[in-house]
Amino acid sequence: MKRRILTLSIVLMMAFSICNMDTFTSYADTNLIIGRNREVPVFESGEEVRLGIPIENIGEDSIKDVTISLDTSDLKSFPFEIEKMSTTKRIASIHGKSDEDIGFYLKVAMNAEAKTYPIKVSVSYDGGTASETVYVKIEENRQKPSLELMDVKFEGNSVSAGQSSVMKLEIQNEGETMAKDVEISFEGLKAEAIRLDNYMNVPKIKEIKPKHFHEIPLKIYANEDLKSGTYELDLSIKYKDEYNHEYEKKKKIYVPVDGAGDQELDFGFENLAYPVDGVKTSQDFDIAFDLKNLSGKDAKNLKVSIDAGAEILPKSASVKNIKSLNVGESIPMTFKLFAKDGIESKNYPVKINVEYGLKDSKSEEKNSLSQYVGIFIKGDNSKLTPRIIIDNYNYGKEYIQTGETFPLNISFFNTNKSASVKNIKVSISSEGDAFAPVGSSNSFFIDEIGASNRVNKTIKLKSKSDAEQKMYNITADIEYEDSTGKAQTAKEIIGVNVIQEVKFKTSDVKIPEEVFVGGNASLSIDFYNLGRGILRNMMIHTEGGFEVNSGSTYIGNIDAGKDDYYDVTVIPNKEGKGTGKIIFEFEDTVGNPYKVEKDFEIEVMKEPEMPPMDPEMEMEGQKGSSSKKWIWIGGGVLLVGGIGFVVRRKRKKKAEEVSIDE
Incomplete structure (x- = not known):
């Protein structure tokens, strides 16, 4: 009996030690408790609310003529409007061992600051007084301008x-x-x-x-x-x-x-004159115009120049300077030029450029504008050096994977309109030796390309297995002879895009040794990115003749050389052999989709039957129920004691950590 009393005493002491003593306040000189077990109410600005104050009479006798009032002596810290409300309540009595919830109907001030306010509650009654501070939290819901x-x-x-x-x-x-x-x-x-x-x-x-x-x-x-x-x-x-x-x-x-x-000005090239029907080589011709200031500001320090490149040369001064050109003013300009002998027959652009400054500005910075004129030159194309260019090439796709063999088809075009080229040797080389020829050398021969004609050639190349992922330049060095037998050379560059080969591997699916109908079976699989590029947007899901729990998983990106795993739970619903597959879907670095499937089999067994219970064991269980009751009580006491011990250990450890930090 003494042991039970001692145990009960320990339990009560521990229960009181765990309780928060701040949840209620008692008074030595009164039988009233104000605000016990009251949660802090939360109100919003502008809201009409009921503020309930619980008052408990813990004495045996009733108290009479009870007056409850809220302290409004400091209006700045009082969050409620008081113009049309009462902050005092009166009740006739509060019986012994009973409580009353006193309600104050208030309106939260619109400009009340969002915070927790202390409010002093005073209670007076026939024979005594009591007071306590309660707290009200105001959240700002006031609409604001923005x-x-x-x-x-x-x-x-x-x-x-x-x-x-x-x-x-x-x-x-x-x-x-x-x-x-x-x-x-x-x-x-x-x-x-x-x-x-x-x-x-x-x-x-x-x-x-x-x-x-x-x-x-x-x-x-x-x-x-x-x-x-x-x-x-x-x-x-x-x-x-x-x-x-x-x-x-x-x-x-x-x-x-x-x-x-x-600050740009606008100029006009009025009365523009030039030979529209074309001119012959070595023949002089004029380009003339009136330069007019069409802007609203005066221009200064104008420099007018003409440039037709290396084929058309000036016979007069190619640059003319003008001190100023006021608003609306114009000045005539003439430039004399000629075309060099032996140039190609075609239309040549001639650039007229005007540089100027602002007359009213202190800045010496200049602006410029240009006008182009097209002059057709009637040249002798037979004297032109024929040129060979690569006007088209194709390797069958947008990119080549590392280690891949591919055909490179190249179109060689003779730009000359009247002369052919012959004895053409083309040598292929690549940046960083990224490509090597397959089944041939890096050179090939073309007998002849007629005037304005093209010849297609194909060479097999293989990219290096360890090449970086980027665009590689392939250079074609071209040696040939023109129609007079004179040796000529040309160099053309093309680009081939190389990406890393996708190397994705998985382990076998790991399956439990025993799988029962209706039971959970956990499957897992490891996977590896063995390539040099990133695998992007990986999604994994499981399919099969069974129920799948959360079978789809988004992995995201898998960096080169990294590995990860995937696990899933399946629930078979029938006995026998079940098949399924784990599906990996992802993209390579250029967005090409890939799909890898890993098949697996599960041998599902019938759920084992539970053995029946022995009647004698059932009777023994009933006899032991009384003793089990005390075992549960004792276990509860030990559990509470253990919780108290752990709490004290944690508080002590926390105090030690604080003292060490200090």
Whole structure:
């Protein structure tokens, strides 16, 4: 008996030690307990709520004339509106050994800050008083204004250096309430860079309604010495809500500036004259025009030049300088040229270029524009050196795998329109010896290619097994003779894309030795990326004549040389041999899909029957039920004791860790 009393005492002591003593408050001088077992209520701003205060009379006698009041002496820390509510409640009595839930119907202030508030509750009654602090948590649900910069617009899409321009800011209130007293300001404005043209003209906005836009025009000035580029400004938007809470948004604004050297003018090439029917080689011809300033600004330091390449040469000065060309003014220009003897008959482009500066700008930077004229030259094509080019090639696919043999078909084209080429030797070489010829040398011979004709040749190549994944250049060195027997050479380069070979291996499927109908059977398989490239977007799933639990798994990418495993649980529903397969689906580095299937077999046995229970064993079990009852009680006591011991050990260990850290 004494042992049972001792055990019960230990259990009660441990139960009290585990309980949180802060969950209720007792008073030595009163029989009232305020707020016991009360969770902290959570309210939202603007919400009408009921604040329940539980008051418990733990004495034997009733208490009378009970007054309950909330302390409102500090309104800043009181989260409720008190204009139309009572913070005092009166009840006639609270019987002994009973409790009352006193409800205060309140409205949370709209501007209440989101936090936990302490509220002192005082209770007075016939014969005594009591007080306690309870806590209320307020969560902010107040709708706010939210001003966002939606767009920035410039006149002409940019700002010109040395000029004022209007920048328009488009601001939207994306919030649910009005924004008022909106003020705009900038940081990073500099007199030598970008500044407001008039600080006094920065508008102040009284209000922006919810979901409304407001456009703010601002006049800015870009310094005349600024170079072309994008300049950064820091915009600050300050505003208030209807409760005078202040907000600030900061945004970056990027101002595109056209420097003096990049401010383009428009020129016209009027009365343009040139030989439209073509000219013969060594024959002089003129290109003439009137250069007119069509812009709204004067130009200075103009340089007009003409360039027709190495085939057409100037006979007069190819560059003419003009000191200035004012708005609307024009000046006649003439250039005399001739075509060299022996050039090919075709149309040749002649470039007329005009460089200029801005007359009113201090900057010496220049801008330019060009005009092209086509001149047809009637040349003697028989005197031209024939050229051989590769005008087409094909290796059958978009890429070649490492170690793969492939045919490379090349088309050789004679560009000359009147002369053939002969005795052509082509030697093939590759970057880093990435490709080697198969069944032949790296050279081949072509007897002849007629004028404007082509010949196709095919060579078998094999890529190196350890080649890196990239585009490799193949060079064709061409030696040939023209129609006069003169030796000529040419070099052409083509590209072949090489990717790593996919090498994916798996182990055999691991299957349990015994599998029963209706039972869980865990299967697993290992897999390996033995190649040099990444296997992407791997998905694995299982199929078969059985139920599969969570059979699909997304693995993602498998790096080169890495391995992983996959396991799955299947539930056979019939006896005998069951078959299935584990399917791997993935892509290589260029997105080609692959599918690998691993078959497996499961021998499913009938579920074994449970042996019947011996009646004598059943009787013994009933006899032992009484003793088992005390075993369970004893086990419970030991469990509670063990929990207490572990808790004390953990607290002690935690204290030791803290002391060590300190």
